[in-house]
Amino acid sequence: xxxxxxxxxxxxxxxxxxxxxxxxxxxxxxxxxxxxxxxxxxxxxxxxxxxxxxxxxxxxxxxxxxxxxxxxxxxxxxxxxxxxxxxxxxxxxxxxxxxxxxxxxxxxxxxxxxxxxxxxxxxxxxxxxxxxxxxxxxxxxxxxxxxxxxxxxxxxxxxxxxxxxxxxxxxxxxxxxxxxxxxxxxxxxxxxxxxxxxxxxxxxxxxxxxxxxxxxxxxxxxxxxxxxxxxxxxxxxxxxxxxxxxxxxxxxxxxxxxxxxxxxxxxxxx
Numbered sequence: 001x002x003x004x005x006x007x008x009x010x011x012x013x014x015x016x017x018x019x020x021x022x023x024x025x026x027x028x029x030x031x032x033x034x035x036x037x038x039x040x041x042x043x044x045x046x047x048x049x050x051x052x053x054x055x056x057x058x059x060x061x062x063x064x065x066x067x068x069x070x071x072x073x074x075x076x077x078x079x080x081x082x083x084x085x086x087x088x089x090x091x092x093x094x095x096x097x098x099x100x101x102x103x104x105x106x107x108x109x110x111x112x113x114x115x116x117x118x119x120x121x122x123x124x125x126x127x128x129x130x131x132x133x134x135x136x137x138x139x140x141x142x143x144x145x146x147x148x149x150x151x152x153x154x155x156x157x158x159x160x161x162x163x164x165x166x167x168x169x170x171x172x173x174x175x176x177x178x179x180x181x182x183x184x185x186x187x188x189x190x191x192x193x194x195x196x197x198x199x200x201x202x203x204x205x206x207x208x209x210x211x212x213x214x215x216x217x218x219x220x221x222x223x224x225x226x227x228x229x230x231x232x233x234x235x236x237x238x239x240x241x242x243x244x245x246x247x248x249x250x251x252x253x254x255x256x257x258x259x260x261x262x263x264x265x266x267x268x269x270x
Contacts, residue, residue: 001027001028001063002025002026002027002028002061003026003027003028003030003062003063003156003157003189004024004025004026004049004060004061004062004157004189004191005024005025005059005060005061005064006022006023006024006025006045006049006058006059006060006061007023007058007059007060007061008021008022008023008057008058008059009021009022009023009045009048009055009057009058009059009060009068010022010055010056010057010058011041011044011045011047011048011053011055011056011213012056013044017056017213018041018044018213019041019044019045019048019213019214020212020213020214021058021214022041022045022058022210022213022214022215023215024208024215024218026157026189026191027189028187028189029183029187029188029189030189030190030205030206031179031183031189031190031192031203031204031205032189032190032191032192032204032205032206032207032208033191033192033193033194033200033201033203033204033206033207033208033221034191034192034193034207034208034210035194035197035200035207035208035209035210035224035230036209036210036211037211038195040210040211040212040213041210041212041213041214042161042193042210043085043161043162043193044213045210046082046159046161046191046193047082048060048068049080049082049157049159049191050072050075050076050080050081050082050159051067051069051070051071051072051073051074051075051076051080052072052082054068054069055068055069062075062078062079062080062156062157067080073105076105076153076155077105078156079153079154079155079156079157080155080156080157080159081150081151081153081155081157081158081159082150082158082159082161083146083147083149083150083158083159083160083161083163084146084161085161085162085165085193086162086165087139087142087143087145087146088146089134089135089137089142089145089146089149090134091133091134091135092133092134092135093133093134094130094131094132094133094134095126095129095130095131095132095134095137095145096116096130096131098134098145098149099115099116099119099120099126099145099148099149099152100112100116100152101149101152102148102149102150102151102152102153103115103152103153105153106152106153106154112152115151115152115154116152119148119151119152122148122151122181122185123144123145123147123148123178125141125144126141126144126145126148129141139166139167139168139171140167140168140170140171140174140175143163143164143167143171143175144174144178146163147160147163147175147178147182151182151186151188155188156188156189157188157189157190157191158182158188158189158190158191159190159191159193160179160190160191160192160193160194161193162193162194162195163175163179163192163194164194164195164196164199165195172196172199175199176199176202176203179192179203180203192204197230201221201224201225204221205220205221206218206219206220206221207219207220207221207224209224209227209229209230216229217229217230
């Protein structure tokens with residue numbers, strides 16, 4: 001079944017319309033990517049889904065319940081979490097303190113410490129840097145921390161906005177592996193916005209192509225990979241390769257202690 005349904009959504013900043021009549025779906029446990037050039041409206045759509053921007057019209061449904069316009073803190077409690085572009089970690093706080101902040105909306109405080117340990121086993125570099133300040137980490141390490149902080153909320157839907165931005169090719173491979181591992185270990189649905197087309201097409205099952213605020217094409221990755229629209233609108237010369245290889249640095253055999261999403265409410269009951 002579809003966990004997320006976006007139906008005819010329109011967004012705007014003041015009088016400036018950004019997204020127009022956008023519809024998409026993401027099934028439980030699926031990785032879906034939104035492709036498109038800079039300024040297409042991809043990040044604005046993510047902001048509307050997670051509650052940082054109120055849609056001007058349309059519906060956003062989580063398990064069939066319309067959550068459009070709900071504030072971000074309430075949507076986080078329902079299981080929608082965004083890892084923003086640029087990482088935005090707290091530079092003056094330690095790695096462990098950043099992780100703990102990711103669980104601010106959770107009701108099961110007894111499980112937070114266990115999940116910090118889980119994140120440090122999943123992202124091994126975070127275990128080594130647990131007492132380091134966030135600002136002392138490399139760009140790639142900060143990105144891993146930002147993703148781990150998002151996972152501390154035990155999201156059902158994880159929105160990833162440009163996770164490879166500014167990273168070295170080696171760290172892009174790490175991010176690629178981490179996205180796959182998150183889905184396998186935790187069953188999290190992922191909606192990915194990514195300028196690195198090779199990365200996006202390597203991890204996602206389906207894609208939506210956005211231009212000028214509208215969805216202009218959608219389908220399985222295999223179909224869009226060979227699409228002239230994708231090549232002409234988005235890829236361009238030299239944009240295709242994310243590199244092969246699974247992500248090093250992720251732990252094996254991990255999963256949520258006790259299973260399920262801690263403290264998550266049903267959308268229809270909130």
